[in-house]
Amino acid sequence: MQEQMNVLEVTGLNVYYGSFHAVKDISFTLRPGEIFGLLGPNGAGKTSTLSAVEGLLKPRSGTIVVAGFDMKEKPRHARAALGVQLQFTSFQPELKVGEIIQLYAGIYGVAMPADKLAGILQSIKLEDAADKKFGQLSGGQQQRVSLAIATLHNPTLVLLDEPTSGLDPQSRRQLWERMEVLREKGHTIILTTHSMEEAEAVCDRIAIIDHGAILVIDTPQSLIDTYRENPAVVSASRRGKITLEDVFIGLTGETIRS
Ligand SMILES: Nc1ncnc2c1ncn2[C@@H]1O[C@H](COP(=O)(O)OP(=O)(O)OP(=O)(O)O)[C@@H](O)[C@H]1O
Ligand SMILES: [Mg+2]
Structure with missing residues (x-):
């Protein structure tokens, strides 16, 4: 069987803000449906x-290849394969939810007849929100709208920056289910999160990054198994009940970042 192409290949990525080196030589790949x-x-x-x-x-420096398209050489093709939910989304608060979805559908070149719009709103449990102003929605409701917009054009790769921060447990579970649905439809998802529970619940693999560099990439369970007996990472008292959070703290340290 022919091997499927990686959805994302990041190689030797370096990001600077002025002289500050924020992303240090990061490389990873995403497989289809991951x-x-x-x-x-x-x-x-992360952001x-x-x-x-x-x-x-x-x-x-570094190369980024999305669905086979190099971001430097074919930026439009690469971007067309991406659906993005930013960490802090702000749509015009005075615009109505239905208008915002129509607006983005127009930008993406996706037809949005009334029944399709109704279906989208129903899928995010906001069926009565088409005529509500975006600014009147709660934080979690706004996040659901922004995820729906991120996937309007059926992108191959969906990038979600802390999609569940600030969501209640119900909305968080619903978002996890939506991610599973997206995966079943053939999308690949990369998300950031501070929730170890979420990482264990939804992620096939995780990368732990700190000070701009990747420390480890593996499945959540393999990370726990790998570090269970490593005294430099997990203290003896935690070994019996080791969680992903123990591994995370063990690898990144206990100091709060400034
Ligand atoms: N526009 C910017 N100008 C200068 N420094 C920046 C800029 N954006 C981010 N940084 C710095 O780059 C580093 C990485 O920031 P980034 O936002 O990528 O972190 P993050 O992992 O997403 O964190 P968080 O969990 O808080 O969202 C931080 O030290 C941050 O202060
Ligand atoms: Mg961030």
């Missing part, structure tokens, strides 16, 4: 990495 998590403390470089992949930020 849900991949980027975990790391505040300021680790910067995603921004480079999204083509929103020009890396100092």
